[in-house]
Amino acid sequence: MKKQNFIIIVSIVIVISISWVLLTPIIFPHNSTSADTAAVHKGFQAPDFSLETSSGETLSLTDYEGQPVLVFFWASWCSVCKRTMPGLQSVYQDYAPMGFTILAVNTTYQDTLANATDYFNTQGYSFPMLLDKSGNTSQTYQLNAVPLSILVNPDGEIYDVIIGSGMSEGYLRAYLDDIFAESNRGE
Secondary structure, three states: OHHHHHHHHHHHHHHHHHHHHHHHHHHOOOOOOHHHHOOOOOOOEOOOOEEEEOOOOEEEHHHHOOOOEEEEEEOOOOHHHHHHHHHHHHHHHHHHHHOOEEEEEEOHHHOOHHHHHHHHHHHOOOOOEEEOOOOHHHHHOOOOOOOEEEEEOOOOEEEEEEEOOOOOHHHHHHHHHHHHHHHHHHO
16 A cells, blocks of 8 residues: 555656646746846857946946956945955056956945945046946846956957956956957957
């Protein structure tokens, strides 16, 4: 009798499992959004965005077409972001004259404008700080944690996506040395 009960229970579990797999898409339909379709991975085109600076100027990723760009998502409460940004400033000072830029996208929808602006200004960062007040750009870039670093090559293609503390000054310098050496060979 025990074997027969076991077979019945296993059969019921299998039927329920198959039913769940078949019915889940019907019961819980997937609503596609731009964040679902945006391919924020190495080798894909970087999605364009336009955001305001704290002074009200609007900048877009396409404004920097033909140049290497680091899109750096950060928040004023993020200790990893704060440890990373001084190295970014150092690289920016050295490579901005060659055409490199950093777009520091503050996740203002989960931060405060006052805290972000105060921190950024007191540290003396000279690269542009953009404000993602609605969270739309963060959603497009599938932001799950800060910092999120997106290296975009001069063709607008994503070279690398780095979540967390992986964006180091040395890594960024090596990447830019390669980019600018390659562009000098092409001239």
